[in-house]
Amino acid sequence: MSADARRLRPVDVVIVGGGWAGSIMAKEMTEAGRSVVMLERGADRSTAADGAYPASLDELEANFRYRLFQDLSKNTVTIRNNSQQTALPYRRMSAFLPGEGVGGAGLHWSGVHFRMPPDDLRLRSRVIEKYGRRFIPEGMNLQDYGVTYEELEPFFDKAEKVFGTSGEAYMVDGKVVGNGNVFSPSRSDTFPLPALKDVYTAHLFRKAAAEVGFHPYSLPAANASRQYVNPYGVQMGPCNFCGYCSGYACYMYSKASPNVNILPVLRRHPLFELRPRCHVLRVEKDADGRRATGVTYTDAQGQVFTQPAELVILTAFQFHNVRLMLLSGIGRPYDPVHNEGVVGRNFVYQNVTTSTVWLDPKVETNQYIGAGGGGVAFDDFNSENFDHGPLGFVGGSPVWVNQAGVRAIAAANAGGPPGTPRWGSAWKAGMIDTYRHSLRIDAHGANMAYRDVYLDLDPTWKDAYGQPLLRMTFDWKDNDIRMNRYVVDRIGDVAKAMGARRTHLVRREFGVPFDTRQYQTTHLGGGAVMGEDPQTSALNRYLQSWDVHNVFVIGANAFPQGTGYNPTGMVAALAYWAAHHIRTTYLAQPGPLAG
């Protein structure tokens, strides 16, 4: 097939995917003096066009016609709950909403911007130290990342400065400096911007959580609380809590996105070329398969090109990175029967349930006000911040009020309290009362990795280019369900302290399989994980393929297991970490960075 492809002029670096990871890597590689071509399968996008006020504030187009999201008609995944089932195509957007177009999911995300907790980075070691090896349930592939918080700290810091992140620090250089998250590790600097103001519901939650004895803090938000100029010289405007974050390009230039924070500088760089509407089919390798020679892609007209490059960096969305590795024969595919191979192994999700609390009808909760990354959380039951010994499960959940803005169609669909019909006058009364007087509290939990939860190529369905769809084999496991139920009970304590008129606690239920029809979150992870052992990781600790040394794979695919936090902050830090080692070591002497 490649013989038919038109061969293009070689470049130093080809980057697959124009989201956060791709934009960061492109910026770093052009800074290092390398020529870069970035291939993005979706349309070119900018805040000026896609975030125009007021036309872009259209909930139907943004959240129900998925204007900025992946075109499933061309390429989707198949899903099943276990390997005995036939996986079926994910035909309509529902459970998760991957992005497409320049900026990727980074254009329409919400903006919650975390650092990974130190314990989560070495979770296997930590669990064994605290509870012993036998505490790890049979079939759970618990692993360390192979990189520590101390090693990543400069890159977390850099990402926050580029994103213009708002938050309140707890500890800087070992000294307590503010009322931030008491469970968070020491930082080298404060957040670049002060925390966003609390919306009313977050304010009430903060008070109640403290009363119960928990430790509330302001969510770190990549929504600028003030006007800001980032280290690349681009300017952000202050967030005005418009309530149109998730699913939208921010018309205020307040929510960090590759389009606002990096690409305006990158687009002007003479060594950088962006090619939108170019869908990469595979990474090409040399005769012995140990070195990548470039990528082959098809453009909007269906013409096929091969772009030769010295370095191939995959920065597509989590599962697209895994699929490209499988389609290209990079790394050994995972075999769940023999528990061997690595590409597709440790596929994970985020274990979220949302509970609703109704306050006095005199209290208007103004749910239309919001910032995507704003809110108040407590971490008392996240990570290893609490004693899991007597509880008998691995993992945890931060708990938060993250009122990103609830718009009218979403409110209508959410309806009233349990037992309310979905239509008719009773629905109307319950829905209006709920919208005006309730708030939502999330248990945003970790999902562990299991031997029989994985990604591979589907034997039946193909995409618009004739290549097999990716197949997801996924279900919830007892460990994760028990964790969720324990944490949601703590939400009940907070709701009581808030003076709830009514509380609907939503817990994950035993025996209820993963349901692709209900939106959960787009925080998918794993499948091509980083680590220090090539038997259990597809990438070394620098996110370099163990097998093909000039292929780096950046994304949430690198997470060995799920975490309670949102993934973007970690993805950005990993991009800067990998870029640092490429720039300081790899470029001068290409070869494996770990051995």
Next chain:
Amino acid sequence: MQGVAGVAACSTFLSSRMRAATPPAKAYTPRFFDGAEWDFLLAACDRLIPADENGPGALALDVPRFLDMQMDTPYAHGAQWFMDGPFVQGPDNLGYQLPYDPRTLYRRGIAGMNAHAATRHGRPFASLAPSVQDELLQAAEKGTLAFGDIPSRVFFDQLLANVMEGAFSDPVHGGNTRLGGWVMLGFPGARADFMDWVDRYGAHYPLGSISISGETA
């Protein structure tokens, strides 16, 4: 060059909205739905969102007009769904697996509802008493009817989802007339600036709803 292309794409996006001037509701002639289908939609919408003391119903909000206008969009032709075969049915939790786009679901679903109404009650859905219409809608919602290989629940969920969209989306799409859906909810629409209101805890937000086109309520 890419920047210019982006701006051009944007102005197309805007002008296509402006051009889609919403015809007046009273005089609206459906383009996709035929007479019998339209009668069904008027009747069903009136049951799904009835006018009552809490605010206007789906008819006053011109939800049927919204539904008809939506049938002209790529969405209604299934352009956003993965529609490649084979089509294999599986457990409900693995999601929609039928080979039908929304237009087909409407056409076959409405015919099916009217057929059930005729078999049980000797009349089309629209001619039945409201309480009988409710019973049929409830049966469809539970999935106890079937329209060939389309489970009634699939049709009902499609209809209900689009009715909610029509009542509560921006009026540019043909529903939510006079912003009645938003006023009922207390949703300010495209107001989208709460810089000076975010920490006015417990205070009632004083400004009314506004649409993308600048219509206020």
